[in-house]
Amino acid sequence: MQDVIELTRELIARPSVTPDDAGCQALIAERLGNAGFRIEHLPFGPVKNLWAAHGSGSPVFVFLGHTDVVPTGPVEAWASDPFVPSIRDGKLYGRGAADMKGSVAAFVLALEEFVAAHPQHRGTVAVLLTSDEEGDAIDGVRRVVEHFRASGQHIDYCLTGEPSSKEKLGDLLRVGRRGTLSGTLTVRGIQGHVAYPEKARNPIHQAMPALAELCGRRWDEGFPREGEALFPPTSFQISNIHAGTGANNVIPGACEVVFNFRYNPGWRAAELEREVHAALDRHGLEYSIAWHRGGEPFLTGEGALRRAAREVMIARCGVVPDENTGGGTSDARFIAPMGAEVVEMGPINASIHKVDEHVALDELQRLPAIYREIVEKLLT
Known part of the structure; x- marks a missing residue:
């Protein structure tokens, strides 16, 4: 050979x-x-x-x-x-x-x-x-x-x-x-001086509680789903967070978060997208998400x-x-x-x-x- x-x-x-x-x-x-x-x-x-x-x-x-x-x-x-x-x-x-x-x-x-x-x-x-x-x-x-x-x-x-x-x-x-679903989340705030936070809206601070909820959730709990036992658990992972103007005295006007789901057959991409939007809406964020469905x-x-x-x-x-x-x-x-x-x-x-x-x-x-x-x- x-x-x-x-x-x-x-x-x-x-x-x-x-x-x-x-x-x-x-x-x-x-x-x-x-x-x-x-x-x-x-x-x-x-x-x-x-x-x-x-x-x-x-x-x-x-x-x-x-x-x-x-x-x-x-x-x-x-x-x-x-x-x-x-x-x-x-x-x-x-x-x-x-x-x-x-x-x-x-x-x-x-x-x-x-x-x-x-x-x-x-x-x-x-x-x-x-x-x-x-x-x-x-x-x-x-x-x-x-x-x-x-x-x-x-x-x-x-x-x-x-x-x-x-x-x-x-x-x-x-x-x-497992399936793969990626998203690029943009949280919009109001840029301002760090000494006057009341005149700005910090998108990083606003995003953190929502992101903590998404990261801490056990996605397969409470959802007995076909095939789940044969797969690793559904996972939500943040791969990048970017914000800031380069100056340490400026509250940024936007924060970008890149994340990915690896999910078992109990889920479909559209369901996960709805769950993420619901969580972000509960926290009152002004945001947009660009989704990429990599495969079921x-x-x-x-x-x-x-x-x-x-x-x-x-x-x-x-x-x-x-x-x-x-x-x-x-x-x-x-x-x-x-x-x-x-x-x-x-x-x-x-x-x-x-x-x-x-x-x-x-x-x-x-x-x-x-x-x-x-x-x-x-x-x-």
Whole structure:
């Protein structure tokens, strides 16, 4: 499986910081085109998306991934150039090694080997890649799904290679994710001199009691909701507060607060929005909120894909995977509403988004066979 290492190295060497694909998808399209896949490029705005499919009809099995990576941070903090792949101590280092160019390379190898061994397989096997997973996720899989709905393309099974493993390859199978809802709250006050607060209205002071209420609330208490026990608790987190003119003797005229919900299937974005507005209204604030609905929660119940993935992980990794819904979000949140069974399985995630990101060579070399066998259980 040396080829998966070389392909991962080729992908790492392309500095594809969101939303720049930097030629990753062209490289993959050429390889899969030579293997007999139908290639369709689906660019939206500055984002590149690739759909490569083999076979026809149902069931449709899709590998889902992204070619973009997060920024490196200070390059001088890395032991080696983050876009010059380096092998040390049995690990491959470079930005995207684990998240998720190693998985993407393994997809390609698995697909090439699968269609070579089963040229007349039943149904359709495909890969969907985007360069907009680490960013705003507006013109990536979200837009591709809109295109699919319009064109009648359906998906039955979807496996995304997000780095899900904790300590050993295969020890975790992600079967769902919480939803995500972000808001930018602007509380308006009246600017004035700090020595004359009676002539001003401090939006920071006004916002604090309302924010304390939102932060302190146990959002799932008193709401017995379906699926709640399978998910981490709904969480409200403030990520930024900004106010002030730069002078310490001026009461600002406005305060901006950026916050996010991660919520389980008991909630919907519209319900949470109403709850926030009600709390702010109770405190008499003059405010506005710009909302961004990042995606509703999903859960894949026991089915053909979940069983196949579990069986292969037990056999190939020697561990019974923890099947859970933790973590952040992924592009799987856009595929699940199409009615697809969706799971996530990939390398150890300990180094993702960090300095000196890496993937263990032995894990990387085992991934193509794992992915291929899951497809074989469903399409042969």
